[in-house]
Amino acid sequence: MKTSDLFVRALENEGVEYIYGIPGEENLDFLNSLKDxxxxxxxxxxxxxAGFMAATYGRLTGKPGxxxxxxxxxxxxxxxxxxxxxxxxxxxxxxxxxxPIRKSKQGRFQIVDVVNLMKPIxxxxxxxVDGNNVPAMVRESFRVCKEERPGAGYLELPEDIAxxxxxxxxxxxxxHRRPDANEKCLDQAAEMIKKxxxxxxxxxxxxxxxxxxxxxxxxxxxxxxxxxxxQMGKGVVDERHERFIGTAALSSHDFLHCAIEKADLIINVGxxxxxxxxxxxxxxxxxxxxxxxxxxxxxxxxFPQLNVVGDICSSVGxxxxxxxxxxxxxxxFGRVKAHVDERTTKYFEDRRFPILPQRLVKILRDxxxxxxxxxxxxxxxxxxxxxxxQCHTNNTLLLxxxxxxxxxxxxxxxxxxxxxxxxxxxxxxxxxxxxxxxQEIETAVRMGLDLVVIILNDSAYGMIxxxxxxxxxxxxxxxxxxxxxxKYANSFGAIGHRPDSHDEFQSILKHALNSPGVHxxxxxxxxxxxxxxxxxxxxxxxxxx
Numbered sequence: 001m002k003t004s005d006l007f008v009r010a011l012e013n014e015g016v017e018y019i020y021g022i023p024g025e026e027n028l029d030f031l032n033s034l035k036d037x038x039x040x041x042x043x044x045x046x047x048x049x050a051g052f053m054a055a056t057y058g059r060l061t062g063k064p065g066x067x068x069x070x071x072x073x074x075x076x077x078x079x080x081x082x083x084x085x086x087x088x089x090x091x092x093x094x095x096x097x098x099x100p101i102r103k104s105k106q107g108r109f110q111i112v113d114v115v116n117l118m119k120p121i122x123x124x125x126x127x128x129v130d131g132n133n134v135p136a137m138v139r140e141s142f143r144v145c146k147e148e149r150p151g152a153g154y155l156e157l158p159e160d161i162a163x164x165x166x167x168x169x170x171x172x173x174x175x176h177r178r179p180d181a182n183e184k185c186l187d188q189a190a191e192m193i194k195k196x197x198x199x200x201x202x203x204x205x206x207x208x209x210x211x212x213x214x215x216x217x218x219x220x221x222x223x224x225x226x227x228x229x230x231q232m233g234k235g236v237v238d239e240r241h242e243r244f245i246g247t248a249a250l251s252s253h254d255f256l257h258c259a260i261e262k263a264d265l266i267i268n269v270g271x272x273x274x275x276x277x278x279x280x281x282x283x284x285x286x287x288x289x290x291x292x293x294x295x296x297x298x299x300x301x302x303f304p305q306l307n308v309v310g311d312i313c314s315s316v317g318x319x320x321x322x323x324x325x326x327x328x329x330x331x332x333f334g335r336v337k338a339h340v341d342e343r344t345t346k347y348f349e350d351r352r353f354p355i356l357p358q359r360l361v362k363i364l365r366d367x368x369x370x371x372x373x374x375x376x377x378x379x380x381x382x383x384x385x386x387x388x389x390q391c392h393t394n395n396t397l398l399l400x401x402x403x404x405x406x407x408x409x410x411x412x413x414x415x416x417x418x419x420x421x422x423x424x425x426x427x428x429x430x431x432x433x434x435x436x437x438x439q440e441i442e443t444a445v446r447m448g449l450d451l452v453v454i455i456l457n458d459s460a461y462g463m464i465x466x467x468x469x470x471x472x473x474x475x476x477x478x479x480x481x482x483x484x485x486x487k488y489a490n491s492f493g494a495i496g497h498r499p500d501s502h503d504e505f506q507s508i509l510k511h512a513l514n515s516p517g518v519h520x521x522x523x524x525x526x527x528x529x530x531x532x533x534x535x536x537x538x539x540x541x542x543x544x545x
Contacts, residue, residue: 003131004029004162006170008037010138013170016066018042018057018418019095020050024070026097029162042447044411045439047074051081051094052411052437055152058091059412060395060419062209064145064153065090070097072110075156076117080405082152083121087274087402088232089205091150093141094118100160101129115156124153131166139171148178148293149206149272178293181310181318189267189289189308190322193223196265196287197328201225202248202278204271205232205401206292207312208394213237215316216269223326226333228256230271230278231382231401235391245333246340248278249386253539255343259336265289268304270312273297274402291315332544339544344388347529353502354524357384357456363506364426365390367513372424373398373416377409379430380463380530381456407436410453414440417449424513426452431482432461438488444518445493452512453494455485456525466527470535489520498522 001009007030011019020042023031034041044050050067057065069075075096085092096114118125124144128134137155145153193199203216213236220227220243228245229236237244246256260266260279269291271278280301281288290296290304291312298304308315348362361384364374370392376382376399391397398412413427434455444451456462461478468475486496495517499505505523512519 001166002029002033002162003128003134003164003166004033004157006131006134006166006168007138007157007162008033008039010135010170011039011066012037014138014142014173015063019066019068020044020053021068021095022047022050022070022074023068024074024097026071026099026159027068029159030068030095030097030157041068042443044443046437047077048081048407049411049437049440049443051078051092052084052408053415054094055081055085055088055090055092056398056412056415057419058085058150059088059398060416062146063091064093064142065415066093066095068095071099071114072112075114076112078154079117079121080403080407082118082154084400084403084405084408085152086121086123088400089150089274089402090152091145092152093145094152094154096154096156098127098156098158101127101158102160115154118154121152122154123151126154127156128158128161131161131164132168134166135168135170139173178311181308181315185306185308186315186318186322189291189306190319192265192287192289192306193267193319193323194326198263198330198332199225199265199267199326199328200259200263200333201227202266202268202271203227203229203233203236204269205230205275206272207233207236207270209313210394211313212270212316213394215313215320217241219316219320222320223323224330225267225326226259226330226337228259228278230275231386231399232275233270234386234389234397235394236270238392239390240392245337246344247386249383250534250538251277252280254387255340255538256336258544259333260286262332267291269316273299273302276401276404277301291319335544351502352526353505354526355502355505356526356529357381358388359502360428360454360456360523360525361385361388363509367509368424368426371396373413373420373426375399375409375413375416375425375427377427377429377433378404378406378463379433379456380466380527381428381430381525383534385428406430406433409433410437410440410444413451413453414444414447414449417451418447421450424452426454426513428454428456430462431455431457431459432480441489441492441494441518441520449518450516451518452509453518453520455520455522457482457485457522458525458527462525462527462530466530466534469531485520485522489518494518494520496520496522
């Protein structure tokens with residue numbers, strides 16, 4: 001069997017459904033082998049977008065998504081997506097091509113040592129040097145990139161290896177159970193929780209699994225403990241829950257941080273320091289129990305007093321039995337919750353136009369069902385969505401709080417809609433981030449997706465403007481011009497819209513959500529309250545009696 005055929009068979013054996021990417025000359029044997037496969041090739045317009053799509057597939061399914069590029073510039077375009085998957089704990093396998101390794105055809109033309117380039121930002125990066133190694137290397141790369149902590153992998157197939165014959169056969173996919181936490185460690189955690197005067201629960205991205213969601217809800221209901229989450233832990237437990245305080249979208253000084261400061265113990269489930277810190281630890285301050293699949297990485301702002309290492313669902317379930325109902329007076333957290341709710345909903349009914357991001361949050365929440373999905377690119381609006389958008393179930397607000405790269409919002413929405421065609425999917429992007437992968441609108445149209453893309457138009461890099469103002473610097477160097485987004489969308493075969501009022505936007509959004517095709521809405525946004533609320537008000541309004 002030709003090695004490229006064997007490679008495709010090994011991918012089929014892993015359950016691969018889609019490969020996102022752009023083939024090149026060095027992939028042609030592989031491409032020819034793929035044409036008769038049940039695996040579907042999704043041709044994209046940029047390798048970075050293909051990587052974001054594969055990572056999002058991994059995030060939503062728990063199985064490694066797969067993307068493909070050629071050598072040289074194609075492979076180096078994967079670097080940002082590799083870091084996105086690696087930091088965000090999204091299982092993904094990148095496949096790259098290479099010139100022949102046993103003979104030179106073109107000197108060093110386009111040859112970059114991509115394998116070593118990828119090593120610092122992946123869990124696995126290897127070149128195939130013998131076709132007989134393909135089954136083992138594919139199996140091992142999938143195993144490594146899927147197991148906790150998930151991440152990215154890179155496999156390079158040179159063109160002379162792809163065309164040679166191999167007598168190897170694929171390996172069985174052998175799954176394994178995650179180990180459970182030590183009983184003595186769980187007893188110690190339960191004792192710390194019972195002795196604490198003001199314990200508080202934090203839910204992070206690592207708990208973003210349906211099994212964990214049920215276990216955590218039972219823990220909250222039985223103990224009566226209050227909880228908050230990180231940005232990537234949103235929706236693990238329904239945020240309509242009476243014990244939900246809010247989301248730590250900032251590292252300090254937000255309204256809910258007075259609850260964190262009052263707590264003498266935080267039970268931190270599923271968080272790791274890759275995500276922007278939801279709070280800063282101080283020596284002699286609040287104690288922390290770290291519950292995760294892996295031990296905490298100690299640094300200056302995070303040094304837990306106890307690690308509970310093992311399957312999160314099992315650990316939380318057993319801890320629920322050991323702790324039982326808590327008797328501590330936690331009414332203070334209830335007052336914090338009321339204060340946070342009042343502050344975050346203040347502008348929900350504000351009908352000014354250009355629109356406030358807080359009002360956009362409310363409109364989307366009202367028009368979407370519990371299971372519908374919003375994906376975010378990266379900009380200052382992400383903070384408003386993290387703080388104000390109420391998630392009813394997990395993975396319904398897809399944002400990146402690890403690498404926090406621009407350009408991922410649209411590709412992630414495309415995969416969400418591909419995987420869940422019966423759910424409404426809305427992609428919210430800043431005008432800066434949207435233009436970094438805007439060409440994928442053509443891919444979305446070609447895929448036949450029903451998708452709503454909202455561009456928040458302020459003709460600037462708004463997040464950095466907010467930071468600039470917060471540091472008392474002059475407004476400088478962050479403004480740009482935009483194309484006519486309606487004409488731009490229409491040129492790709494999408495449907496462009498530009499509302500002129502608040503009411504017209506609501507009407508357009510409702511139409512777009514219930515109509516076929518890719519709809520792009522060019523929405524003017526008002527960021528005038530960013531500084532006064534996020535830099536000033538929250539620091540002045542945190543005293544809660």
